Amino acid sequence: MKMGLFNDRKGPAMLSPSAGKKLLNNRLIFSLLVLMVVVVQNIITTPNFFEITMTNGLLSGYIPNILDEASELIIVTMGMTLVIAASGGVDLSVGPIMAIAASFCGLLLNGSEYRTDVYHSPYFLAILFGLVGAALCGAFNGFLVSRLKIQPMIATLILFTAGRSIAKQITHGQTIYIMNPTYKWLGVQIPGIPIRTTILVSIAIVILVVLLVKLTSLGLYIQSVGINGSAARLVGLNSRVIKFMAFVICGILAGVAGLVSSSSVGSVNSGELGLSIEMDAILAVALGGNNLGGGKFSIAGSVIGAYTIQAITTTLYAMNVRADQLNVFKAIIIIVIIVASSEVFKEKVNRLFRHITKKNVPVGGLSDERQ
């Protein structure tokens, strides 16, 4: 019914876009493709890839492993996606913010010995404190970017440089070990639930962000501000507030990732927590087909991008690639993805495609088909 309505308007000159070209123009397709290749490669080399067993009351195996290890990255990537879309810049300080959040949490829990078998404050209060700390960091970034109009990369460079020192000051330069078993609930397992909590948390965060973006008009606002700031202002949007919010959300999510990360190792080590996660997060956003210049974004794309990165890492480890070689292989794969999804490359392929079809199909036939 609707189609008829539109056809009317279009007149006879319209034609339906060919499915193949549409697919090629979808940037996401390449990371999906790589993800599939990685999975297929795993199926071939690792016969027990799909095997899921129960060990110590937890589901384990390759797939639960990848999901578990990707969870921090996923959480951070969600925030990064919003920051990139709204500001056209990146948040470099997500790793240090993770450390700061965990340090605040540790500060409230720990006693004099930097070992906590007994909590000195309620656990949930410590979590809240950690998240507030992270939100403040995000607000600081947001203030620099939205109010003082500093480029996001430069603004977040401040906390990128200083963040880990701040975290160290909070914990008096010590690594805090937390021995109370309940601390591991967030990062390992809640007794009785056979799935690692990290996986559940990351899924919950993705759902939360999707709801936030889809149920409110935050998603539309962020895209509008990211695409055309001056038009956004004229239709009544406050781009300052929207950019600020993106950074605060990004900070809070980094905080969540920090708490999860510290919980899974049972300690707060501000020098190691979330080290160089910012680059993986930016990459995940890019692999997800999002424009790093801001504007339109896709949460699903970012999730797939993050899983792709993690799947590559896990697979390379499984193939006995040494940790110091890992980044080289990762880089090669990523170059291939980025090149394959670039406009220039696509245009070349398109041209080749046209060339082939033109040779095979007589001109008259082609135009008939188009009508």
Place this chain on the structure above:
Amino acid sequence: MSKTKNLQNPPSVIMTGIGKSFPGVRALNQVDFKLRRGEIHALMGENGAGKSTLVKVLTGVYPMDEGKVRLDGVPVVIRSPQDAQKHGISTVYQEVNLCPNLSVAENLFLGREPRSMGLIDWRKMNLKASELLQKLNISANPTAQLDSYSIAIQQMIAIARAINTECAFLILDEPTSSLDADEVNKIFTLMRQLRDNGVGIIFITHFLEQVYEICDRITVLRNGELVGEYEVDKLSRFELVTKMMGKEIENLSELSVDRDESRFQGEEPIIEARALSSGSKKVAPFDLKMYRGEVVGFSGLLGSGRSELVRTVYGADKPVQGQFFIRGKNVRIRKPLDAMKQGMAYLPEDRKVDGIFPELSVRENIIIALQAKTGMFKRIRRKEMEKYADQYIDLLNIKTANIETPIKSLSGGNQQKVILARWLLTNPEFMILDEPTRGIDVGTKTEIQRLILKLASENKSIAFISSEMDEMIRTCSRMVVMRDRHKVGELTQGNLDQSTIIRTIAGGDNEDGAV
């Protein structure tokens, strides 16, 4: 005028059977086009007729799907704009495509600077630049920074740059759309000079007067198809518009305006400004009253402050002094959202820079203002959005593949209609329309003018700015005249004619022949 001198030259550029499709649209279908040396050839058509596409195919920006191009009898395939330049085809676009922070000479020779021993020979470059400028009678200093000159001069420098690459064929894509009459004349002088030197010029414009003033031939396109090629002298304006529209349009002057201002006696103005100003660099303090159901025009030359005045009313430029009343209530408008909440709407002058969100869909572009007004946590339901979008697409006859098409793939006129839809959806009582008809086709222009009068008859108050005086005289019941950032007069009923307006704009003896 030596208009017909070169009319008999044989065609040098011959395009035959050109076809080009984009996803969802057949932009060109079996189009033929011929260009001769020493003629100025107008390429006319409504928005979406295929003018730009045809030019982009000729200059290698888009590969064509079918058809042939012959240059002086030799079949050629032009793969890129560089390729086109090698064949002597240069293009100057509507927006000046130069680097504003470089010097005039640098802009003229960018990418082909004269060199000695691998380094740029600045002396030679500046010398050659000033020769070129002199030859073309352009009064610009080669060493001055480009943006120290007006858009008209910059446009002429862009033409000079194009000429300098040994061009035999020059394409001018709406070079005059942002120029005032005097500046247009300068460009025309330059164009005539080039034509007499044997350059073949394709001229794309929306101004009919300009076509009849300078062109030798006209090729009309409609919906991606060729309507025909005509000699200017043998095609009346009426016939031309008819061919462009594909139907006989009603005479524009039939639009009737009630200019009787006395009907507002004793009524409360919807908006009133008292000594409002956004700083002396933008607009000097002004008083303004506007009533329900009237269309008020704001005229003046480019840069006279007419846009700045309405921007101040809307809060797009923050007022720094004065008072503002809406429906008799004193309010402070600090930002656009304040104005929107008071029932105002503002269609900005520059559609691309301030209007559209190119990657967002037509639907999103339509509902964005309403959504911004209702707030982040009161999201308009998807079904409702679609309903609104469909409704306005029908109402304003917007041509789009569907409501999820990104607005950037629509033609200019249709983009403008989407922005109108965006504001109509907020149900404003007071609308500011700054150049709503610029750069769009005749048909859409008429539609928009009708819409303006219809809105006024529905008791809305409309501030209307247009560079085309006819259009304003036809639609406005009152005209505010601006000069040098000051409001210099208001013309009503008896005074509202072209010559009075021009006299008031120009200043001099009849300065306050107004209310």
